[in-house]
Amino acid sequence: MSSSLTIYNSLSRTKEPFEPLHPGIATVYVCGPTVYGHAHLGHAKSYVSFDVVVRWMRHVGLKVKYVQNITDVGHLTDDADEGEDKIQKQARQERIEPMEVAQFYTRSFYEDMDRLGVERPNIAPTATGHIPEQIALVERLVETGHAYEAGGNIYFDVNSFAGYGKLSGRTDQEALQSGGRVADRSDKRNPSDFALWKKAEPGHIMKWPSPWGEGYPGWHLECSAMAMKYLGDTIDIHGGGMENKFPHHDCEIAQSEAATGKPFVRYWMHNNMVTVDGVKMGKSLKxxxxLKELFNTFEPLVIRFFILQSHYRSPLDFSEAAIKASQSGFEKLQETYKRVVETPEGGGQIDVAAFDEKITDALNDDFNTPVAISVIFEFAKALNGALDKGSLDAKSKTGALALFDTFAGKVLGILKNRNELLAGQSGQSARTLDDVMAVLLELRKEARASKDFATSDKIRDLLLQRGIEVKDTKEGATWSRKKA
Structure with missing residues (x-):
């Protein structure tokens, strides 16, 4: 008999049986992207990983209510309470409205996630669309003595909440040290206090009226406000990257539990980072x-397969050799599936149930996708051995196809569409478009370099008429399909 679902809870630092607060219903909130640039491989690891979490829970019979936000205001450049809003900074560099930046990169993000087979959340709220809810949460914290006004800003008083830092394990002294660099120029009572609402300085574009004057919400505030609005005061699962444990998630816990007096999250899940040839991936390291550039070389499903060969709590190291090895394995898996579909029924047999149980046990063990995939490859090897001897009987063939369709297809999302696979066309249209766009963007780049802006603009406008939006950035031109 297969095991029941267990999840590694970052708060307790142990694996725990998953028991939803409301029987049969799982509430899930995952921190979404800050939309000021195109999605990268780190985004892919996070959202592909949580996509499998949601898919598996639905497969085992749970009704999942999945919320993933879009951060389009309040995320400052130092990831805390100082610096410039990341979206406003990008808007200034591109000389466009901040909302234009946010909407362009939101469309780009969903386009990339769609190509990776990441299913859309039930609700995708934006921070700018929930300003009233955020103001109401701040008012509640001020009224109960957990927050205070200073210089037009509203800060959360961490000394008013005994559990601050319980997720990350950061001590009070460590938190003090992390805030010490801004202590001399801050109006906080304590360097560890964090901003709930920031006063808009002259020239700040993204601002809203509030009881404390015009301003904008702190980055941490939006997730608490939106999670509780759509999922209730206590939610089952909150996911995000490990880098968000402190300060983001610690701050979410403090402000939410201080406001309600109830546990905010029952199971915290954190995915690990992406490295490149063993070095942490980052813009500063070049x-x-x-993802758009990566898709020019590799099929999106190959990227998804590559990601899921690493456990969500383990780092994912990207290298050309690693991804090419994944591509080879991915193609072999598709070929075995195709072979089973095309082989006529005969007399050969295979114990499908034993493999089914192993895969189920792996996914029930904290969504262990690398083990699940390794078992699928064991299954493929056994299938090829049986097919080399002749064929499969009706029961074995039906069971084999069901196993592929369920685990490789429905749950892991690493199986090509059967009709396209048999026709040999899967991914061909997307790759052709990528190749054509690469040529057009290169021609446009050459036109701009020779100051032939009429030709450059004509290429851009003709593509836009056909639903493809070209955007010029500091890193070069990018393109995306324009949503209706």
Whole structure:
């Protein structure tokens, strides 16, 4: 008999049986992207990983209510309470409205996720669309003595909440040290206090009226407000990257539990980071991997397969050799599936149930996708051995196809569409478009370099008429399909 679902809870630092607060219903909130640039491989690891979490829970019979936000205001450049809003900074560099930046990169993000087979969340709320809810949460914290006004800003008083830092394990002294660099120029009572609402300085574009004057919400505030609005005061699962444990998730816990007096999250899940040839990926290191560029070389499903060969809590190291090895394995898996579909029924047999149980046990063990995939490859090897001897009987063939369709297809999302696979056309249209666009963008780049802006603009406008939007950035031109 297969095991029941267990999840590694970052708060307790142990694996725990998953028991939803409301029987049969799982509430899930995952921190979404800050939309000021194109999605990268780190985004892909996070959202592909949580996509499998949601898919598996639905497969085992749970009704999942999945919320993933879009951060389109309040995320400052130092990831805390200082610096410039990331979206406003990008808007200034591109000389366009901040909302234009946010909407362009939101469309780009969903386009990339769609190509990776990431299913859309039930609700995708934006921070700018929930300003009233955020103001109401701040008012509640001020009224109960957990927050205070200073210089037009509203800060959360961490000394008013005994559990601050319980997720990350950061001590009070560590938190003090992390805030010490801004202590001399801050109006906080304590360097560890964090901003709930920031006063808009002259020239700040993204601002809203509030009881404390015009301003904008702190980055941490939006997730608490939106999670509780759509999922209730206590939610089952909150996911995000490990880098968000402190300060983002610690701050979410503090402000939410201080406001309600109830546990905010029952199971915290954190995915690990992406490295490139063993070095942490980052723009400053110039090893940043843009998904759109990666898709020019590798099929999106190959990228998804590559990601899921690593456990969500383990780092994912990208290298050309690693992804080419994944591509080889991915193609072999598709070929075995195709072979089973095309082989006539005969007399050969295979124990499908044993493999089914192993895969189920792996996914029930904290969504262990690398083990599940390894078992699928064991299954493929056994299938090829049986097919080399002749064929499969009706029961074995039906069971084999069901296993592929369920686990490789429905749950892991690493199986090509059967009709396209048999026709040999899967991914061909997308690759052809990528190749054509690469040529057009190169021609446009040459036109701009020779100051032939009429030709450059004509290429851009003709593509836009056909639903393809070209955007010029500091890193070069990018393109995306324009949503209706």
């Amino acid at each position: 090893n940043f991997i843009n």
